[in-house]
Amino acid sequence: MTTKIYSEVWDLDVFFKGGSSSPELKEHLESLKRKLDLFELTLSKFDVPKNKSDASKIVSIIEETKQVAENLSQAGAVIGCFLAQDTTDKQANILQGEIGSHSARLSSSMLVLQQKLSKTTDEIWISLMEDEELKEFTFVLNEWRNEAKELLSEKEEDMITVLSVDGYHGWGQLYDLLVGDIKIRITVDGEEKEFSYGQASNLSSHSDATVRRDSFEALEQAWTEKEDFFAKTLNHMAGFRLATYKKRGWDSVLKEPLHMNRMKQETLDAMWGAISAHKAPFVEYLKRKAELVGADAMHWYDLDAPVTQSTQKVSFQQGAEFILDHFGKFGPELEKFSRKAFEDEWIESEDRPNKRPGGFCTGMPMSKQSRIFMTYSGTMSNVATLAHELGHAFHSHALRPVHWMNRQYAMGVAETASTFAEMIVADAAVKEAKTADEKLSLLEDKIQRSVAFFMNIHARFLFETRFYDERKKGLVSASRLNKLMEEAQREAFGDGLGDVHPHFWASKLHFYISRVPFYNFPYTFGYLFSLSIYAKAIEEGSNFEEKYIALLQDTAIMSVEDLAMKHLGEDISQHAFWEKGIALCIKDVEEFLVLTSSKG
Template sequence: MPASDPLPPTHTPGPARAPEGGGGLSSTLPGWDLADLYGGMDDPVLESDLTAARASAAAFRERHLGQVAALSGADLGAAIAAFEAISETLYRIMSYAQLLHAVDQTDETIGRFHQGMQEKVTDISSLLLFFTLEINQLDDETLADKLTAPALNHYAAWIRTVRAFRDHELPEAMERLIHEKEVTGRAAWVRLFDETLAHLRFDIDGQSRTLTEALDQLSDTQRSRRESAARAIGAELAANARVFAHITNTLAKDKQIEDTWRRYPHALASRNLANQVEDEVVEALVTAVRDSYADTAHRYYALKARWFGQERLATWDRNAPLPDAEDRRYAWPEARDLVLNAYGAFSPRLAEVGQRFFDNAWIDVPPRPGKTSGAFAHPTVPSAHPYLLLNFMGRSRDVMTLAHELGHGVHQVLAAPRGVLMSDTPLTLAETASVFGEMLTFRAMLNAETDPKRRRTLLTGKVEDMLNTVVRQVAFHEFEYRVHRERREGALSEDRLSAIWMDVQRESLGPAFDFDDSYRVFWGYIPHFVHTPFYVYAYAFGDCLVNSLYAVHQAGTVPDFQEKYLDMLAAGGTLRHTELLAPFGLDARDPAFWRRGLGVLTTFIDELEQLA
């Protein structure tokens, strides 16, 4: 998304923890209360906010259009503050509509409301597009002089982010056209994807299941039940593959057209720029992970096949519990306490912020028909608080998902004082607190376990989560990159999309697997490809970053590590990854950084081989 666009992403920092299913059924699980945003779709405050935002945006345009260059530093700082206030109101409105829609994407009334709010907010925000365009027309010397004013210097980090896009912006009339057509273009295709998935039902052994329930069954202890779920998912996705292929082709072509007009050199360039990470850093990450396939995924899944007494695994065995593992289920209070205690052992401040999500109705926990699958954290606006969405089924992976999303939520709370324009972090750094929260929780559970069998179960769960977060996400990245590259030559058929999918799956997962036809269309349900192109490498970035960061913590070589860590989270979007990692002696530009991160994964696999 261009930095000049005042609309927030649908789900920030992403629509799900990782494209792996998981959830649970219980009427006792807590839901969220959105009243801290608005009291309902008919709340008069909502209409009042829309009216006030429209009037403020029109007045702002009348006052500043064509005048930004003439403003003093102090006056430009005041103008940005006014721009930020309008943006906060629009963010609040859209956050409410998005969260309401997320818990029931099959409700037509909610769907119309969400669409209506999106259209109204888009119309209002289009009046503001000129502002960042005019900021970017200032030459460096003029801007540097203005930045001596404290009121403007306060926004220096935001201005730096805005100006990163200056070479890729278009004239205002074109920017407004692209912006206003979003609701009938890209956003409409995203909504079609979301609502199609929400309406799907999977016939598993005569029972109708939602996507969340079907994906959860892929972790069942009974192989026959896993197979039934996998075949049902494959059959239903295949029945809808024409729709998913059309959405994929349309959005890839839409991105190609806009990238061409904006003069981006390759399909990944805009995402890297938004993530504030250099192309060569992403290339180093992807290369390091791909080079590790044999020593990570291939080695682990060969070990798992031996545990299962099989020469090769089926795809529905990938996340299966070990044959002798207990089918351990965690009650919600138990999961909550595990995560908060792990957070508290590291930092009481971290646990105190996390506790707020449970003391208040800030989490929607139970799976329901129509609810979006997966999990996410939405920051909403600094004047309110984040909300977390889960689909909790009580498995150990769901405990890790809670630890992950709570990490996002705590990060967003700590960064909120930076304000709407500077609290949001790039996707790569947004995954730091979430993956770190998982690591804290896992280490606490592992350290408390003395039984060798249960310890192996915990280790296998962590290894599989890391493989899903690192290897699998880089494989997803490769799939996405190849799709966008081939789309430049013409539309891809359903069979071609499936062929690319199978190629990257075979390469990443390795020779321990048999891949049957039911798996060919599993690309169809991955939301990240649709919601946020090239999001997925951020998971691998975050996991390897956290592994290196946690190694520093364990080594005890950085004084006041906890305080520095919380300062890093509180920085929000004001610092780049090089600046944030410097206090810990880490540098993501160094290839050794990624090898160190991957080394944590290989060490866990070493331990599992010894336990075996």
Template sequence: MEQIPRWNLDSIYSSLEGEDFEADMKALKTLTEQLKTHISGCQDLRDFNAWFKTTLDLMQTTWDTIDTLGAYAHALLTVDTSDEKAMHGLNKVDEIALDVKAVYVKVLNAFATHKESVRNLINNDESLKRYAFVIEELLEEQRHQMSEAEEALAADLNRSGTDSWSRLQQAVSSSSETIWDEETQERKTVIQLRSMAFDPDRNVREKAFNKELSIWKLHETAFAYALNGVKGTTITLDKKRGYKDPLERSVKQARITDTVLEALIGSIESYLPMFRRYLKAKAKLMGLPKLAFFDLFAPVGLTHQKYSFDAAKEFIIENFSAFHLPLGEFAKMAFEKQWIDAESRVGKVGGAYCTSMPLRKETRVLCNFDHSFDSVSTIAHELGHAYHDKVTSELPALLRNYPMTLAETASIFSQFIIFQGALKHANTDERLSLIEGFLQDSTQVCVDILSRFYFEKDVFEKRVHGDIMADELSRMMVDAQKRSYGDALEETQLHPYMWAVKSHYYSSGLSYYNYPYAFGQLFGLGVYQLSQDYDDFGARYDQLLHTTGMYSAPEVTAKIGCDITTEEFWKKSLDLINTYVDEFCQLCDYKE
């Protein structure tokens, strides 16, 4: 039986108890104290230029250090949520992070005190001009800061408040299990049950779906209090910081504008009939009057080829290299150096992510490989994130800090490369299966994401008036799904507990972590279409990724000729999806 790889973290640190980890922990404390001392002298400056540059250097080195330490401890915890040493290590990093956050508040206050001098220096020093946008962003953030004492208290309370609620959701959802087979007493985790949504047998999918719902039902009270805790805290802090609501803060964090968000959401809403046409065609193909929620991921056509991990590796490297050689070479290196943890096991979190360790200029990818094409696509997606980090790895921390909207560009782009590569060699039945898989993903990233956006907006509006009980959260979730999926799904077989499933809801630092996926999907497809117009697209692509942390999203995208403030831009990507909906309906012999 093939051994699915686990990642190797030795080049990051030897262990949580290793001298190298402890040395960086000490270095972090020293850097924090140095920065604190340095900032305290900002009232009596004889050489402002030197002071400012030293501040930037200290701040960015501090960030890189804490990000590397935190990413390492978090990586260990996510492959074994019962690992007490990893939890302790992460807590130690979080404890120092409180001091870092407190100093960061002081840094922003110092910049605001000397904002005219800061702006003059940025405008006149060639080495600093590239910081112009991010410095203005920091000054804007400072205008939304509470007092230093309040910010310190909020950061401290987050550790035992919202952060703990988030970890509770992660721990329960990764470890909960139920009896699958009464005769054999075989048990399955909720992650395993959710992966069975891809099973070709509808009876298996329905059984897994109902078992999964029973688990969420069992823990619904805990999840409801966790969600209320996170959202309540977010509302309180955002109001105290002068934001109209959490969506205003989210838009600023995403480096977009209300106009961009409205254009994005509006374009998706106008194309909902297209997505519903695909879902109805799939129902016809499956011999069903309508799809249930547990049919969304059902394979159709020829059952997807089962990939060994080695086959997946070679397929990704080959297709990446054919499109952009540096991308293929990077993927090859990531596989060879064991940067990917692909084995699914008890205690490991579900889903997938990519994490960066900036001090080492390395990344790591977590996924749960199940030999399907979807798993291959997921690895490609996460390697896209990793390549993005590689392209920006030589930049200082402030200029590497790209928003969550643009963070999905390289990942979606990489996924589409793999999809196109698979289509080239597919026969008719395989093509049906592949196109349906692409439309599955597109429907999730546009339609389901839209339902999550509706739901979260509704939650914030209702949470202002008090706690929302579990049954009400489930009703709101179903209402949001009805609004997005419309008449394409059976209304009695929706998923009322998606609010418990998705960890994105349980972050006070990133509200509305849903629409950025739709942004990334449609922008990534738009960039792919542009690739056909330039012989030197690879270089242009790398330059695009290189600048994602330096400007607002409209400015970054405008540099390659995209106007994301209009629905017309987004509709071009939706039109690309529509070509595959048309082909799918033709292959299914479906007509409305």
């Protein structure tokens, strides 16, 4: 049997032929505009529900909302893919602005709907939620109604939404352009080459210490040269957000991200508290790794350094087959779905210039497909990233039988599915290692993820929390942002670092995503939450996949606390839950320290 060769370039023509200049895309956007016009007209005639018989009107509105939202998501996702694959695509950049305007219109319309639902009397609302047609939407409808009560008047909120297109979101789009313009030149393998930021980021795991340091320093210089641009961008995004919160009477900058993640403050505090209490083993790991790479301390540019000389290169084809093999051992549905993603060219992984940095998975709801973006350079870390994004795609796949209304899951649980998939591959890689050096390298790759979630993400959270505190008092200078980032990194890494990365605030896209505040702690939540799910999967074997899919299908219709209690029987607002997952990660560190006791 001949193995199919998987493409490293995704197929976007299946949606709209001709790229960002596609006539089909143009027609889709014109049709979307007409749908928005009709939706706004429908809402203008929709009255505040006055009796139980109005349930059918709410169902009709839900269906019309679904049609508009899915059309908008489809276009926005594809345009986002055009920009990601080529940051110089000027037409895609123009279309992104158009999508932003359409998104603002839908947001305004949704606000109108929420405000009208919020004016329903409690007695009528209770009777409506008991209606057979609406029962499946109870959680989200209650959420919509309660959200409206936290907002300003319809007119004021509409003003904020409209102004955010060229203000708030415009600043976020400016960041993408600034980063796309970043280029560095350094010598690699005896030849001077030019690298985009995305390509240069992959050099952090290069086997040559000089290349790692040179690329880091060249990028640091690039951030320094444009630090005032990035500082202005970040300040104005935060300023817009804070001004909005102040008008609404919200005191805490965490109110919105916690609500968006359907999470209690107690749960977040318990998670960070447990992590902070157990950082010592990871600091010990950093010190040992510094010895292994021949450094006087663990510098930022050596965090991803290989710890053995025999680190293997894995082709995209090999990586794909490895993922499919081990997904198949977990469950047939995950393997079948992921094979389709490879065979139908859903993945953009080619290493080439002008791609945006990082990786993502985006969904095309009308086509019932996803697309995965990354830059693959042949490391096992890349394989893990690919598995991670396939986990996101599988989450969307698992939710296909569920109504659109009940598919809008929060980021924390989104990262659960992705991290779970990543864990399957990372564990398998360690167990199947053919040599001691290979095992050490793969084990260390696993530990790097723990360091990222327990230390790097914690540093981002600390930085962002403190930055917002200072931004309330006025603009924060680039030099002060550097200082805040350095302090956060030293605290989060337990003083386990030598040279830090003061311009990390400028280099990290997550700080500039306007639609999702505090795009950090949900990653750590997802990582530790998925460890509990993974432990159950190991215990129950292939029989667990059906239960796993059931859990994923509940991710958008309950709080994370209720989700954990229903499917895991755990109280996640207590330290004990988080400590169990952290203990599994510490075991990896302990094994690493034993394996490297005679090295260094």
